Amino acid sequence: MSEAKLEFLDRSRAFWNPGKTQDWQDMGVDLVIDRREGYYLFDMDGRRLIDLHLNGGTYNLGHRNPELVEALKAGSARFDMGNHHFPALARTALAEALAACAPAPNMVYTAYGSGGGEAIDIAIKTARHAKQRRKIVSIVKAYHGHTGLALKTGDDRFSKLFLSEDTLGEFVQVPFNDLNAMEDALRGRDVAAVIMETIPATYGFPMPQEGYLPNVKKLCEKYDALYIADEVQTGLMRCGELWACTKYGIEPDIMVTGKGIGGGMYPIACTCIGEHCGGWLTEDGFGHISTGGGAELGCIVAMKVLEIVQRPEVRTMVRYVSDYMRAGLDRIMTEYPDFFIGIRQHGVVMGLEFNHEQGAKPVMKNLYDNGVWAIFSTLDPRVLQFKPGLLMTQADCEEVLRRVEIGIGLARDEVMGRHRKSA
C-alpha cells in the first residue's frame, strides 16, 4: 500500500467513518476507489477492479456512462434541481415515461425521493393513507433502506443500533417463501401493505419458489392489502425484463425504483403509484414534501436511463451475459464441488452460495486480490452477490470468469484446507 493511501485511510478514520474504514482493512479489502470507467474501478494506488457490485445495480449501465454524462451535462445547461412545489417539466416528463412502461396499467402517478429509502417511505405512507391502516408486512431479513419507515421493515441489524426498531407491532415480518405465514399475517385484514423485494438482495438473493410471489399478491387481494414491489435492485432489465415482478406475473399496486434509475450520476428514486391507491395526491398534494426528491437534473438522467435500458440490444445482451456467466460458473462449480455449492440466478441478478457460514467473505477477499470486486450478502454471508452489468462485454465476462475461478480456488483452500476430497 502506498504512503499516500495509508495517510488517506487515517483521514478517512478521523473524519468520515472510523468503524467502516477499519472493518474493510480487517477484511483484507483496502480499496479506495479513485478513477472509474465502464465496469472498471481503479484503486487510488492504480489497481484495476472489475465491478460486480455495482452498488446494487446503480451502475447497471457502467460507471460514468458517456450518454448519461452527456444527458446530465446538457441538462444542466437548462435545469437544476427545480422547485419541489410547482409543476415541473422534467418531473412530469419522467413520471410520464415511467407510466408508459410501468408494470401495471393503472400505475399513473410517480412521487419522488432522493434515494431508495425515501421512496420506500413514500410507498408505505401512500399505502397507509389508502387503506387507513398502519400495519406493514415484510419478510424476515428484508432490506428496504435506512430511512424511518423503511428501516422498520428490515432486519434489526440496522434498526436496534439506533433504537429505531418497531416497538408498536406495526411492522410484521414473515419468513420468505412461506405462504402460510404470509396468510396468517394478512388474515386479520388489518394490513395496509405487503412490501416485497422481488428477489431479496441483501439476504443473498434467495429465489422465490415457483408460485410464491403471485400467491402473495393473491393473498393481498384476498385480505385487502396492497402489494408494494421493491424493484430497486431487480428492476431496470436486471432480470431480463424492465421490471422483475412482470416475470413473476405480478401487477403491483405500488412500485419503487431507485439506485440504477439515477445511472450513478444523479441520485433519484421513484415511487410509482396505482391510481386506486394514490388518493393523498388529490386530497392533499402537499402531504409529502422533499426538496431533493425528484430533482429535475435527476429526472433528465433517469429518462435517459429508461430509454437506454429499453433498447432491444440491451435485452439481448442481458440474455447473453446471464447465459454466458452461468455456463462459466457451472463449470467452476464442478471444480470446487465441496465449497462452491450453489448458484441463485435470475438474469444478471446472481448469488453464489458457499459451503461455509461466512464463506462469501474469503471469496470476496480473494476476488479482490484477483481484480474483481463483488460483495458478500450482509444478511447471509454464505452468499456472494454476483451482479454483472447489463452491457458487460464478452471479453470482460471471460475475464471475470478467469479471475473468479482462481479466486474461489484460493478461498476454498483457505476455508477447507489444501487437501481436496476426491470428488
Added chain:
Amino acid sequence: MEPQARTLVDISGSHAALAGRADMVLERARWAAEVFQRYDRESTMAIADAVAAAAHDSAERFADWAVRETGFGVAAHKKLKNQLTSRPLVDFYRNDDYVNPRIDEARKIVEIPRPAGVILALTPSTNPIATLNYKVLISLMTRNAIVISPHPAARECSVDAARALGEAAMDAGAPDGAIQIIENPGIPLVEELMVSPKTSVILATGGTAMVRSAYSSSNPAIGVGPGNAPVFVDSTADIDKAAKRIVESKSFDNSALCTNESVLITLEDVDARLRRSFKQAKAYICDADDVDRLRRYLFHDRGFNIECIGRDAAWIAQECGIRVPDGTLVLLAPIAQIGVEEPLSREKLCPVLAYHVVKRRNQAITQARAVLRLAGAGHSAAVHAMDEQVAMAFASAVEAYRVVVNTPCTQGAAGFQTALAPTFTVGTGFYGRSSIGENIGPGHLVHWTRLAYNSDASEYFGNYRGLKPGFSGPLPEAPSDGVPGSNGYRARRAEADAGVFSGVTREELRRMIAEELRAVLRK
C-alpha cells in the same frame, strides 16, 4: 390522457450518444459472433440455407420496393440479382468448409478457421438488396455477425429485408443479433461504427468517399473503388455476338452494377460492322449533337448526374431531347478523345456506352489504360476476341483485376456468367487502393490459425482426423429461478466441461450421460 415518453433534453446528435448507439449495436454483434463460433458446420449451413431461402422467396417483393424507393434499375433484373445472391450463392460455396479444421499431412500443418467476428457492411443504393443478401450470407457461412449500414436512399427496403433475414436466421437457430441493421444511418453514426474497436472488418461497397473513409478508420477494411470498365472489341471477335453481349450487359438493370462496360474501344476496320451489329441489337448510335446533349445532361460541374443512375435508355434519351426508336436498350455515344477533357469517358451507371475508335491494337490498350487511369483502377475490363494473344496482351496491360472474355461484363465480372466468385463486392486491389484484388467471398471473412509441426521428417505429426474444436452450440439458457416453468434447470454437463480442454473421452462422456440419466430417473 395517455403518457408519452418525451425528450426534454435532446442529446441525440452528441458524440456520446452516437458512440453509445454504435457501441451497443456492435457489442450485441460481438456477443452473437462469440456464440456463433461455437456452432458446427451443419448448424451453420442450416442457418445459411434458411436465410438464403427467405431471401429467394422475397426477391421480387424487395426488387420492386428497391426500384420504387431509389428510382434505380429494372425490377425484373433486380429480382434476378436478389435471387442470384441467395440460394445460388450458398450453393456456390457449399463444398467450401469454413468451419472445420483442414489437415495437411504432407506439410504437417492443421488449419483452424477463425471467423473475423463483427462485419460492418456498408451497402449501396444501386444494388441494395442483392448486396445485402450477399453480405449477410457470406457472413453467416463463416459464422460472423453482421451489422449493415444501408445507403440512406435505400433505407426502408434494406431495413425491412434485413429484419426478414434476421428473423429467418433466428428461427434457424442463429444467435440473437447475428444480423443487425442500422435503421437511421447518418454519416456521423456510420463513422462511429467504422472507427469502433468492436468492428472487426468493414466491408464497404459504395461511393469513393465512403470507401476511403472506411480505409481511414484504422480498422481493417475491404473496400471497393468505383468501376469504369473499358471493353475492347477486336477484329478477331464474333462481332454480332459481341454487340449482343454488350447490349445485354449494359441494359441489365440499366447498368446499375459497377461492373458494366463504360467505354468501348474498337478498331477502324471493325467500326462499321460493329455499328451495324449494335443497331440490330437495339442500340441507338448518337450523332454529334446527341452526344453533346448526353454529355451536358449526364455530367454536371459536380460530376455525374445521379438522376440517371439505373434509368433506361428511352428515359435518358427523352430527358436529353434525343429521339430514339422504340425499344432502344442502349445509347452509344461516339467520342473522339479519352481522358480528363471527355467526361463521357468516366463511369456511367446507366445504359450509355462511350464508343471510341482507334487505329491499332496497341493503341486500344493504351486507351483502355487511360480509361482506368481516369477512374475504375483495379476494377473490371472486357475483351471480345477469338485470338488469345490479343486477350493476353490486353489483360496483362490494363490495370483491372478481372478481364472477362467474350462475355457481358456486368454479369461476368460479378461472377454470374463466368466461373469467378459471384459477388457484389468486387475487390479493386492495389491498383484501386484496396486490400483485396479478387471478388470478395466468404473466404475473406475468415483467418486461419495454423498448427505447424517440426518439418523434420523424423518428427512425429499427430493424427488430427476426426478431431474438432468443441462445437458446443448455442449457450444454454440460464435459469430465471422461481419464474413459473423454470424449475427444470440443470447445468449442462457438456457445457460444464467445454472449454479450452474439451478432450472428453468417449468413456467419460458415456459415464456422464449415464449419471444424468440416473439423476433423471431418481426425480
